[in-house]
Amino acid sequence: MTDPQILLAERVQQALGTAFGQEYATEDPLIRPSQFADYQANVALSLAKRLRRAPREVAQALADAIDRTDVTVEVSGPGFLNMTLSDAWIAAQSARQAGNERLGVPQGTPKTVVIDYSAPNAAKEMHVGHLRTTIVGDSLARVHEHVGDKVIRQNHLGDWGTPFGMLIEHLLDVGEAEALGRLAAGDGNAFYQEARHKFDNDRTFEERSRSRVPQLQGGDPATLRLWDEFIEYTKRYFNHVYDVLGVTLTDDDIAGESMYNAMLADVCDELERTGVAVISEGALCVFPPGFTGRDDQPLPLIIRKSDGGYGYATTDLAAIRYRVSDLKTDRILYVVGVTQSLHFQMVFAAARMAGWLHDGVSAEHVQIGSVLGSDGKMFKTRSGASVKLTELLDEAVSRAEAVISERYDDPALRKEIARKVGIGGVKYADLSVSHDSEYVFDFDRMLALTGNTGPYLQYATARARSIFRRAEIDPADVSGPILLGEPQERALALHLLGFGAAVEAVAETSEPHRLCNYLFDLAQAFTSFYETCPVLKAEDESVRLSRLSLSALTLKVLLQGLNLLGIEVPERM
């Protein structure tokens, strides 16, 4: 790890020990980026009261005790310690980072992390919100893998339950061949709506559908065959979307609701036997303490309906039990819409009551905010119908093509660039705002070539690449001492050192937007460097080599960072 904050924290802690006694050596030195120096330590202020000394005095004593090798320290204001790193230290760390194939990203103690994401429902509307959970979850999976965790992707497909009776009946009505063709083409939503319409308006269809459900759950072979086909063709469509998006999910990651069917009865038995669940109004319910509904009544988590059927709470509980006991996970991330917040709170609480979730395992709901249309409401087309995802992505690509420079008239090249820019722009838009906030879907903003966008980062990367293309040098071959003559060089090198910390923070907090912000700042620092510091035309050979190294390092970090976000980068733009 090359992060300067670590060095500074160690230095200050050491000084705390020598200045005030060893009991203070573990105090958080409160290192923060500073506008007056590279970093500042704020610990003197927070410690002053406990030491019963004036803050500035504490700061001075601390400053005097700090090992000043490669660091200048000065007391400032009411008791801040402004710390500036020597150019030599930064340059040395840069060289170290350049020589490190992990670019300064540490590998922690490996954990097993289950990441539950995407989870499209084969029987319900699928909209851009599903894209977002898929994209964010996929980035988290990539990041955890990169820091050394064992990642188990779990695509909790909505492939079971009441609506499937309806869908199977509709499939029979339409005819298998035609129905399956439509499903593979991504017409599942319309297919569902047709079925739903008949279900609501046609009594005999409704009855047929209802009687189909027990056959499905009971394992009737003819019904299962139809269900299998339905799911198979729906999966083809999902896989097509994943392919277009460049998402790492495969069929091996599918762990849909149907998978837990066989465990549900046992889940209920165990909960009932242990007294965690009780019968209420004919349904088997868990009443986790602290949850109340309307009229202050305890809020139930229904795990077996009064008609004997199971709902998604049962499935989710079965999944937790399975993930902890069979998958041996240390951490479960549920990358699911914010609207499910209450549901997950209750499921987690119930799982803790049952002892399935114990202190060694953390279950976290990574709440994904809703994607809104320009009207500020849930994203829909102008006509009010839900948007077909593939059409949305196609539009992103064709819009990207329209803004791509006319400098590329080779149609194949243009198309390839447009594809990466269009898809990358959509993905970056999902990743760059904090996952729990809503955001307004806006093609113009996410495909803009300036600002905190995917295309801007891709462009910065393409410019870095062009240096090496022009020089006919492989960035991987560049090495050499780094010299920090210009302020832009220093700022770039210093920012590069923070890469590892940024990646680590994403793994810890499940917030990919931190990495986006880091990369955006990096791209800006690089562009600024690029504008003011000629690389190939540098007057001095050692400066040229240094700048080449710096460019190579930047390029590698940008590529690695974008890869962790799941964003492809065209060779040129």
Added chain:
RNA sequence: GCGCCCUUAGCUCAGCCGGAUAGAGCAUCGGACUUCUAAUCCGACGGUCGGGGGUUCGAAUCCCUCAGGGCGCGCCA
């Protein structure tokens, strides 16, 4: 009624384990191409951090309260 989330510059958003004059981007205005991609860069303008109270040496950040908005809340998943 209860619970969760949100309210920061004209717009879109960061910052929220308390720390100095609250930051970006877009938009607007003004500069910079005989120079490695100007799809860029540099600068300016712009904010009582929803209101009020509290804790603190210090609050956008923590606590309380009020207002406004979103989502959810017993047999869909």
